[in-house]
Amino acid sequence: MTWIAIGSIADIPPRGARCVATPQGKVAVFRTADDQVYAIDDHCPHKGGPLSQGIVHGAAVTCPLHNWVISLETGKALGADEGSVRTIPVKVEGERLFIALEALASKAA
């Protein structure tokens, strides 16, 4: 598995997200209140809303378009809604963050 460096944890505000541009579209990288980091496609399974713009609470994000709540751990919609978004492996080494390239490549293939 190839890990690609994307920056430092300090680049992301706590309870916030930043985007990483990739050949397959944007990946949203989240940092929770307790400094857990997750990456998922920046694309809500409902109507494609940019999840990186949502409000982060616990290990979940609420989509800014229609308030679907997506689990950052599983990528699955929580509550009454059904759908899921791709999760991408993340590695934290000290301050530095990496995402797994193979996961990216596998979608391209």
Place this chain on the structure above:
Amino acid sequence: MTEKLVIIGNGMAPGRMLEHLLEAAPDRYAVTIFNAEPRVNYDRIMLSPVLSGEKEFEEIVIHGDGWYIKHGITLYKGHRIVGIDREAKTVTSDHGVTEAYDRLVIATGSVPFIIPVPGKDLPGVLSYRDLDDVNAMLLAAQSRAKAIVIGGGLLGLEAAAGLKERGMDVTVLHVMPTLMERQLDPAAGYLLQKAVEARGIKVMTKANTKAIVGNGKVEGVELMDGTIIPATLVVMAVGIRPNSALAKDAGLEVNRGIVVDDCMQTSDPAIMALGECAEVGGHVYGLVAPLYEMARVAAARLTDGEDKRFVHSDTPTKLKVTGIDLYSLGDFADGDDREEIILRDASAGIYKRVVLQDNRIIGTVLFGETADGAWFNDLKKKATDISEMRDTLIFGQAFQGGVSSDPLAAVAALADDAEICGCNGVCKGKITGAITGKGLTGLDDVRANTKASASCGSCTGLVEQLLKLTLGEAYNPAAVQSMCGCTSLGHDDVRRLIKAKGLKTIPAVMQELEWKTSCGCAKCRPALNYYLVCDWPDQYADDYQSRFINERVHANIQKDGTYSVVPRMWGGVTSAGELRAIADVVDKFDIPMVKVTGGQRIDMLGIRKEDLPAVWADLGKAGFVSGHAYAKGLRTVKTCVGSDWCRFGTQDSTGLGIRIEKFMWGSWTPAKVKMAVSGCPRNCAEATCKDVGVVCVDSGYEIHFAGAAGLDIKGTEVLGLVKTEDEALEVIVALVQMYREQARYLERIYKWAKRIGTAEIKKQVLDDAERRRTLFDRFVFSQKFAQVDPWSERVSGKDKHEFRPMASVGFAEAAE
């Protein structure tokens, strides 16, 4: 093949009949309704609370438009049927629609009786029958002038109380010596008159109207003795008569009403009639309980269901004027074979009278204390021999058989078949059965499942007591809706505790108020953030991550993830320079759509998030600041051109609008706030549907608030008239500050005002000068920290991470 059922009239009786019909045989008929009134079925009994301002029309709708659609019913609103062709079996409306029927139901209701005196057709003479009458009265009441109600019966007194509540000077003229003489004996009529007069309503009995006088419009009423009472509004509420003209023209048998048998069948086997227009066994009816009984019978007939017959029964009368308790039932005339028991308590204003015949109750009049009405009614219905309890009968149920005077015990002691809701004929057993059987927990549940207390609402207390009895501790009438799943506290409690405990950060609120989640959710965090911003403007550091994306990036997110940008145009005024700057920005950033908004400014749509700071930088150079079109905060102040240009303008509405906008921009509010200032009552700026509006008049500035023109449509309430621009600004600012401090997050002004009551708001921001000043000062203080242009802040680098990707990766690898 489905049969065609056509109904003429869309009042409460046919509405109820349809409910029974749809329950028993949903697919049997293709139903078409013609309603002369241009609206859906609503609870006509509740027009008085609408008149007095205690309810809104929306709250009294029984069947909304969706109900008709859901059941596939065709409803012609505003179509009066002008002819029935019994040969061809068709009906035709005044708009020329002809519809064939297999079964026809006539439910044309009643028409108000208009006394045939000179002047009865003058503008300003109204009847009291439908929503149009109520709206006309409300319009007239705005003048705060004199009104006369002719008729001291149920309807007349409710109209008088409503008009008085709306600020009119009201006189009731009643031709008989005491009020409501058909339902009350003279003693109770006297007490009622005292109670009505105590509300500031003048009452004249034995007042016989000779003419309504006036030149082109109502100016007063002249009595037989020559007295002239001035008034600009006359409401005739002297009675109703069945509306049977259409049936008569069609050749059906008509007496006082349309004659039907005890199955609601007219003289034509294909035609039925029910409601106030129908005459059964020589009786016509005006109260809802027998009309609903007719609906039950008619529905059974239409579905060939069980053989139901209409049986006459007495219906209790209750007056729906808040604070006057009155109950009347049955026959209470004196007679040789009758006895009576009377209780009077002058200081408490209580009068009770029970009329007996052969030791059985045949009539009851209660005034001042009516809780035992249901019990007396029950004894009367069952013809119970009361000789055993005769000595204590008048004291009510609580005094029988050593039962305590606890009202709950009294309800507990009622038999299962005792009637609780007279309007809908719901007995105690049905209610308690539904509570346990269906797991109901609140009043609304009971109303939805049994209809008990869903019509006139006077048995609400009894239903609540049944809930309490059945559910015990589990019944919590004051149960507040919690903010979200993270807490069991409601918004009001949270706001109160933030102040009381001095909580100044979101983590402190969550810790102290025992939040169930670690960091809240997308519902509670923005609300808490707002409450803290509002309550501690100088100490609280705005929690950026608890704001919705629009307020975080100061633009409006669109469906494709791009943003729209709306710069402020003060009072809707712009210039060549500004327009040129916008045009340049549009060209430079290739903005795909430019649109004029409803709030008199310009929206640029389809801007990439990364471009936002550069767009703002260019707009900023031309002098633009953020329009906050994305904010729960002050949006626009719409204006007309006012006295500067308009030949009708009375004041400088543009100037005042700009002044208000420059004073208030940047403030955060519980929900968006849209304002407008119109320069004259022609109201070109549409100020009367805004959160806050000003209508300029010659004598000053009329301040309006609590309008809505979105999900709900609602005209504003008038807060008051002030003489100067300075006063107008102070009142408006105080009003908004009160709203900021009290409302729940996302609650618009009109919803907050409905909850708090407009009287309370007037008291605080208009009548109490000191209170107004402190509210004003607190707003001014908070503006010190709020009036910072968010766009220029971000142009200078604030939150720059927000507008850039963190990294771009994988492109080289993917290319390999």
